[in-house]
Amino acid sequence: MLTPGATIGILGGGQLARMLALAGARIGLKSHVYSPVADDPAFDVCAAQTRADFLDEAALATFAESVDVVTYEFENVPARTAEVLEAHRPVRPNPKILALTQDRLIEKQFVRNLGVATAPFADVSDPEALARAVAELGRPAILKTRRFGYDGKGQTKIAEGVDLAAALKALGDRPCILEGFVPFAREVSVVAARGLDGEFRAYDVCENVHEHHILATTTAPAAIGDATARAAIDMARAIAEAADYVGVIAVEMFVVEDAGGERLVVNEIAPRVHNSGHWTLDGAVTSQFEQHMRAIAGMPLGSTRRHGSKVVMRNLIGADADKWAEILAQDGACLHLYGKTESRPGRKMGHVTTVTP
Amino acid sequence: MLTPGATIGILGGGQLARMLALAGARIGLKSHVYSPVADDPAFDVCAAQTRADFLDEAALATFAESVDVVTYEFENVPARTAEVLEAHRPVRPNPKILALTQDRLIEKQFVRNLGVATAPFADVSDPEALARAVAELGRPAILKTRRFGYDGKGQTKIAEGVDLAAALKALGDRPCILEGFVPFAREVSVVAARGLDGEFRAYDVCENVHEHHILATTTAPAAIGDATARAAIDMARAIAEAADYVGVIAVEMFVVEDAGGERLVVNEIAPRVHNSGHWTLDGAVTSQFEQHMRAIAGMPLGSTRRHGSKVVMRNLIGADADKWAEILAQDGACLHLYGKTESRPGRKMGHVTTVTP
Numbered sequence: 242m243l244t245p246g247a248t249i250g251i252l253g254g255g256q257l258a259r260m261l262a263l264a265g266a267r268i269g270l271k272s273h274v275y276s277p278v279a280d281d282p283a284f285d286v287c288a289a290q291t292r293a294d295f296l297d298e299a300a301l302a303t304f305a306e307s308v309d310v311v312t313y314e315f316e317n318v319p320a321r322t323a324e325v326l327e328a329h330r331p332v333r334p335n336p337k338i339l340a341l342t343q344d345r346l347i348e349k350q351f352v353r354n355l356g357v358a359t360a361p362f363a364d365v366s367d368p369e370a371l372a373r374a375v376a377e378l379g380r381p382a383i384l385k386t387r388r389f390g391y392d393g394k395g396q397t398k399i400a401e402g403v404d405l406a407a408a409l410k411a412l413g414d415r416p417c418i419l420e421g422f423v424p425f426a427r428e429v430s431v432v433a434a435r436g437l438d439g440e441f442r443a444y445d446v447c448e449n450v451h452e453h454h455i456l457a458t459t460t461a462p463a464a465i466g467d468a469t470a471r472a473a474i475d476m477a478r479a480i481a482e483a484a485d486y487v488g489v490i491a492v493e494m495f496v497v498e499d500a501g502g503e504r505l506v507v508n509e510i511a512p513r514v515h516n517s518g519h520w521t522l523d524g525a526v527t528s529q530f531e532q533h534m535r536a537i538a539g540m541p542l543g544s545t546r547r548h549g550s551k552v553v554m555r556n557l558i559g560a561d562a563d564k565w566a567e568i569l570a571q572d573g574a575c576l577h578l579y580g581k582t583e584s585r586p587g588r589k590m591g592h593v594t595t596v597t598p
Numbered sequence: 599m600l601t602p603g604a605t606i607g608i609l610g611g612g613q614l615a616r617m618l619a620l621a622g623a624r625i626g627l628k629s630h631v632y633s634p635v636a637d638d639p640a641f642d643v644c645a646a647q648t649r650a651d652f653l654d655e656a657a658l659a660t661f662a663e664s665v666d667v668v669t670y671e672f673e674n675v676p677a678r679t680a681e682v683l684e685a686h687r688p689v690r691p692n693p694k695i696l697a698l699t700q701d702r703l704i705e706k707q708f709v710r711n712l713g714v715a716t717a718p719f720a721d722v723s724d725p726e727a728l729a730r731a732v733a734e735l736g737r738p739a740i741l742k743t744r745r746f747g748y749d750g751k752g753q754t755k756i757a758e759g760v761d762l763a764a765a766l767k768a769l770g771d772r773p774c775i776l777e778g779f780v781p782f783a784r785e786v787s788v789v790a791a792r793g794l795d796g797e798f799r800a801y802d803v804c805e806n807v808h809e810h811h812i813l814a815t816t817t818a819p820a821a822i823g824d825a826t827a828r829a830a831i832d833m834a835r836a837i838a839e840a841a842d843y844v845g846v847i848a849v850e851m852f853v854v855e856d857a858g859g860e861r862l863v864v865n866e867i868a869p870r871v872h873n874s875g876h877w878t879l880d881g882a883v884t885s886q887f888e889q890h891m892r893a894i895a896g897m898p899l900g901s902t903r904r905h906g907s908k909v910v911m912r913n914l915i916g917a918d919a920d921k922w923a924e925i926l927a928q929d930g931a932c933l934h935l936y937g938k939t940e941s942r943p944g945r946k947m948g949h950v951t952t953v954t955p
Contacts, residue, residue: 242923268926268934269948284645285628526930541923546930565601565625569625574901
């Protein structure tokens with residue numbers, strides 16, 4: 242177990258790194274932020290800083306030597322980066338999960354091998370394979386690049402009439418998977434943590450609404466049955482245990498309602514703190530950020546108990562954040578701004594949380 | 599009104615400055631910490647740092663020019679320091695309150711002039727004046743230096759048999775006041791904020807237990823009647839308005855129970871965030887730290903609503919903080935450690951808060 246005063250190395254300097262650093266400070270942990278982006282917002286709240294490329298091996302080694310454990314705020318950490326860091330210090334969550342979540346095909350196979358349902362999917366890398374997959378899974382379906390997709394990037398819908406070769410070309414003719422359409426009633430996620438000792442604690446399953454492929458709101462708890470919620474948490478636990486995971490993990494799922502009742506389909510795994518867990522900052526006893534820092538430091542996990550009967554988190558995307566003064570004046574609204582110097586359409590600038598007593 | 603991205607200059611680098619910086623970051627404010635103590639804990643969480651003496655006028659000027667507004671975490675800011683800073687940037691709360699709270703005699707006269715009750719007191723500077731005061735106020739009474747007292751420092755009890763000249767000498771023969779003994783049933787405090795526009799918002803009156811003259815626990819709400827709580831808040835408001843105060847203020851009071859019911863006596867004013875407001879970090883919608891940053895930035899004040907039916911904050915003094923692992927494992931305990939490198943008896947190392955749902 243690390244002791245207070247220890248330093249956590251964080252790869253990445255965006256809002257997740259920033260909120261991790263802030264949460265670590267609460268319990269006496271220092272943060273050393275490593276990012277190539279000079280004005281990244283996490284640099285404003287950390288004890289030490291490295292501005293270097295993620296492939297700068299000398300900088301990575303010096304960074305790792307100066308900290309007690311390394312974590313990351315994004316799953317697209319290059320394999321070589323993780324390898325260099327691991328030669329010096331523990332990297333948590335262990336980088337096996339990176340290889341797994343960086344590739345949609347491998348991720349889906351991993352989940353399915355645990356006996357957990359996913360959307361139907363097929364490996365497609367050329368128009369012929371795509372044609373066969375479309376014939377099997379039907380239209381509409383979603384074509385996604387296997388690697389480097391997030392917030393709707395790297396994907397396109399295969400509706401009636403869409404030309405398959407053109408669709409593949411639009412995604413850069415990269416290796417893709419085709420996912421069958423899931424007629425879901427709602428999207429939920431499980432944000433949970435697994436400690437170094439294997440202890441597992443989940444927050445209330447929460448419900449997510451996306452707009453333009455970007456998370457718009459999260460509501461905790463999700464409007465699902467207790468048995469479904471328990472099943473969702475069990476799935477997240479199975480995933481975390483199979484990956485020998487340490488830290489906060491988020492598992493996005495679809496809830497399908499059919500004659501048999503509610504059924505869950507795992508959509509995506511995020512090996513990190515997650516936007517759909519931001520509500521825990523104001524709405525739970527321990528935030529997901531502190532929970533992650535506790536887990537990777539080998540400390541006991543904190544209470545995931547929710548405050549109030551309902552918690553709603555709304556993302557502030559692009560110009561939404563210009564309404565900060567109005568939001569500050571709203572009774573009971575908890576505003577979070579990420580300190581980003583430039584606002585762009587689609588960019589996450591902050592969020593606002595409301596706890597209903 | 600300052601806008602997100604603005605920089606708050608904070609004089610002092612201790613735990614209050616640290617928690618102010620952390621809270622400012624939540625709403626997109628940067629902090630520039632100024633302290634002469636090289637390893638002060640606030641330096642670990644701020645965007646900019648000045649390590650210089652509080653009387654280094656060149657450093658003060660450069661600091662002030664680099665920020666948008668200046669605040670402070672302690673009331674013993676030298677008058678000249680405030681003067682130099684004010685020549686460059688607004689200082690909030692305005693330094694009039696410093697002159698007032700740095701001198702127990704002036705503070706008590708100010709409070710009494712508002713029609714608010716204080717303990718009986720007398721200005722004493724020599725053994726003769728002290729003898730007259732003791733004859734008037736009776737024994738036991740408390741002899742306190744007019745300036746630079748905190749956490750029980752600079753005070754001594756005048757019990758039966760205590761030699762008056764020796765008591766004055768023990769306090770360095772400095773100007774003192776004698777305070778009559780108040781047979782209080784409990785100690786409470788009002789932590790409240792006044793905005794730049796004059797808006798006033800108070801947290802629930804809370805109850806404090808001191809051990810060895812240092813705050814041990816705070817419980818919100820205090821076990822007092824509603825009318826007493828309203829009266830306490832009205833007193834804090836009168837004080838804040840009379841001082842044209844902007845920011846968070848804490849007013850410590852005694853609750854005396856006699857035949858007429860509960861009666862309040864103001865003990866002390868702290869022109870800053872206060873240890874008895876630490877419970878708001880986990881136990882209220884807006885923490886006192888964010889509230890202070892909002893106020894001095896000219897932003898709207900946040901909700902002071904309490905989470906749960908009861909919130910208890912316990913200070914971790916000296917070796918208490920060594921039990922951090924045990925506390926982390928306690929269900930529902932929210933641990934805060936201040937990142938101090940050296941633990942000493944009597945030193946505030948952290949605190950732990952428990953919210954009862």
